[in-house]
Amino acid sequence: MIPQTEFTRTLGIEVPLICGAMYPCSNPELVAAVSEAGGIGIVQPLSLTYVHGYDFRAGLKYIRSLTQKPVGVNLIIEQSSRKYIERVREWLEISLEEQVSFFVTALGNPRWVVERTRPAGVTVYHDVTSRKWAEKALDGGVDGFICVNNRAGGHAGDLSPRQLLDEIAPLGKPLVCAGGIGSPDEFAEAIASGYVAVQLGTRFIATAECTAHADYKAAIVQAGEQDIVLSEKISGVPVSIIKTPYIERVGTKAGPLARWLLRWHKTKHWMRTFYSLQSIWKLKRASMQGLTYKDIFQAGKSVAGIESVQTVAEIVAACAGALSGSSGKDSGATVHHEL
Numbered sequence: 001m002i003p004q005t006e007f008t009r010t011l012g013i014e015v016p017l018i019c020g021a022m023y024p025c026s027n028p029e030l031v032a033a034v035s036e037a038g039g040i041g042i043v044q045p046l047s048l049t050y051v052h053g054y055d056f057r058a059g060l061k062y063i064r065s066l067t068q069k070p071v072g073v074n075l076i077i078e079q080s081s082r083k084y085i086e087r088v089r090e091w092l093e094i095s096l097e098e099q100v101s102f103f104v105t106a107l108g109n110p111r112w113v114v115e116r117t118r119p120a121g122v123t124v125y126h127d128v129t130s131r132k133w134a135e136k137a138l139d140g141g142v143d144g145f146i147c148v149n150n151r152a153g154g155h156a157g158d159l160s161p162r163q164l165l166d167e168i169a170p171l172g173k174p175l176v177c178a179g180g181i182g183s184p185d186e187f188a189e190a191i192a193s194g195y196v197a198v199q200l201g202t203r204f205i206a207t208a209e210c211t212a213h214a215d216y217k218a219a220i221v222q223a224g225e226q227d228i229v230l231s232e233k234i235s236g237v238p239v240s241i242i243k244t245p246y247i248e249r250v251g252t253k254a255g256p257l258a259r260w261l262l263r264w265h266k267t268k269h270w271m272r273t274f275y276s277l278q279s280i281w282k283l284k285r286a287s288m289q290g291l292t293y294k295d296i297f298q299a300g301k302s303v304a305g306i307e308s309v310q311t312v313a314e315i316v317a318a319c320a321g322a323l324s325g326s327s328g329k330d331s332g333a334t335v336h337h338e339l
Contacts, residue, residue: 002320006174007196011070014038015320016197019204021074024051025212032066033209037316042072045091060098072102111140129157131167144174151180153202153300156240165194182305184322202299208311216297223303242297
């Protein structure tokens with residue numbers, strides 16, 4: 001029997017495992033497959049609409065046709081522009097109408113999301129990289145935290161999984177470990193240490209259900225920890241990616257002018273927007289069409305534990321098996337291990 005955690009009990013799922021929202025890799029079939037296997041898949045709206053070409057509501061309905069089990073939606077709530085935040089609010093309303101019961105917010109103040117969704121009994125977790133951001137989100141009324149550590153892909157944090165657990169656990173909210181988990185044993189160790197769930201991203205890219213290009217999946221399987229580098233050229237802040245020949249050629253550091261613009265409040269947003277607009281296109285092309293193009297493959301240090309492309313069902317079953325083998329008791333009584 002799979003030990004239950006506060007997270008699985010709240011969401012009504014079997015395995016405390018999240019497929020993190022990924023641009024551009026969160027295709028509907030991947031999201032649905034994770035939920036159907038017993039975890040929970042998270043919809044990334046830009047990935048669903050811009051990359052995979054679905055009207056947002058139609059995409060949610062398609063996912064519902066593949067699984068009746070719970071799915072979540074990721075909302076990046078940074079106030080970057082009025083037009084963007086209006087789109088986020090529209091995604092939120094559609095999600096509620098389609099009976100989505102779990103949201104993961106990132107950046108910005110989640111208070112308005114919590115206030116809008118609380119009457120519907122929705123659960124809201126917020127991405128955090130330190131206690132400072134967790135305290136701000138706690139003031140906004142969130143139910144828990146996705147603790148993004150220094151082993152994560154994409155926008156990684158600065159702290160280790162253990163440091164984040166020690167810093168944020170005293171706030172009294174359930175915590176999810178996000179970053180660096182590539183094997184079933186690592187998954188079970190994270191739960192045993194005190195996390196109520198684990199979020200995987202990179203591991204789920206290297207699956208049969210993910211529509212990312214075979215070159216991307218092969219790069220993940222072949223990479224080791226030493227191949228994960230931080231680039232400032234994706235969004236203006238360090239992003240974890242695989243060191244490919246293209247990355248070696250163009251480098252990972254922002255140029256002198258970009259660094260200067262990123263220093264100042266009035267120009268920082270403009271420079272990050274410039275980087276992001278370029279990267280949205282490049283990430284989409286690399287994910288869908290492989291090494292023929294300017295390949296930027298986001299990935300975390302969990303690549304060290306990924307040895308092959310598997311099905312989602314195999315990955316979720318292996319994690320559930322490792323968790324069942326680690327303890328026959330509720331996760332609150334498991335033995336604690338260092339990550």
